[in-house]
């Protein structure tokens with residue numbers, strides 16, 4: 011059985027069949043939709059380019075019993091308790107993803123996680139509509155991009171001193187001009203106290219008036235249904251490097267899984283599409299008794315203010331080497347190296363080759379010539 015019919019869920023079904031599993035597969039999903047992709051929700055859907063992002067997967071050919079609108083409520087060994095009754099299982103994939111964090115206050119507050127959220131929000135975008143976006147992270151930046159394109163007046167309120175602070179640290183400051191050029195009122199270092207009718211109340215007591223408030227301040231793993239089940243939980247479902255949980259015959263994948271990374275020597279929970287796409291292959295192999303390890307260099311992308319922003323690796327403690335001058339050249343990047351000059355993370359802005367080559371260099375782990383790394387005219391693979 012697979013619980014959670016997002017990308018990681020449907021990929022798990024595909025992987026089960028690809029591994030030759032011929033038994034019954036039940037896929038249960040709380041949403042009343044066929045599995046769909048989320049990255050386009052804040053891009054093509056909000057921009058009006060498409061209304062559907064359904065994953066190209068033939069559920070009929072996969073012979074899966076798909077139960078949309080059914081939610082898991084609890085788990086005990088061999089049985090998932092759902093809103094449609096108890097369902098027995100021999101093997102279980104947990105793929106329940108994550109849910110957006112909401113702020114305090116009784117004013118209307120939009121989040122962006124589902125296709126319904128995206129279509130609902132898009133319908134509110136119109137010239138002159140005042141939108142307050144809380145959070146200048148990935149979602150906040152993409153919502154802002156779409157809202158400005160629709161002619162809305164946008165104020166972005168961010169508690170940190172730079173956009174994308176959690177992901178990029180000080181390098182996020184180089185995206186401030188994108189907000190300015192787009193005509194966005196960006197308020198950094200500004201905490202929100204509550205979402206109220208008519209806008210936001212800030213921590214200093216002042217107000218931001220808005221017709222629509224969108225909150226993009228992060229997500230939490232959707233694992234409340236596993237409380238007391240015996241599945242270890244710690245910021246998501248705790249798994250080993252094979253994506254096995256503490257309960258025999260149960261694996262976890264995607265945004266809800268906190269797996270042990272051999273590469274980084276710590277547990278990782280990565281809320282990115284690439285993880286939902288690729289982890290199921292390993293989880294299903296483990297479920298079927300094969301020896302498989304999940305140990306990727308994490309990767310994600312974002313499309314904001316007309317720029318393709320891509321990042322691979324992890325840079326905690328790494329030394330920053332800027333690649334190009336963001337003030338002079340709109341196509342730039344950043345690299346982080348460790349104390350042996352090995353690349354640990356790469357950020358590329360409209361330089362997709364840097365991303366591809368950088369990811370390989372991170373995987374390979376050879377020392378680089380840092381002076382050449384700083385020169386954007388030198389290909390990363392030649393550094």
Ligand code: FAD
Nearest residue numbers: 014016017018040048049081082107264265281282283286
């Ligand atoms: P989800 O997609 O969250 O799917 C989990 C499913 O399980 C949901 O349908 C949920 O309703 C269901 N569920 C939850 N609880 C239960 C329950 N108890 N019973 C049954 N069903 C349940 N990543 C990138 O790398 N690049 C991007 O540009 C990017 N853009 C994004 C834009 C948006 C707007 C969003 C929301 C995410 C974006 N992401 C992006 C992240 C990426 O989409 C996620 O990492 C990915 O969707 C995770 O897939 P998942 O299957 O693990 O979880």
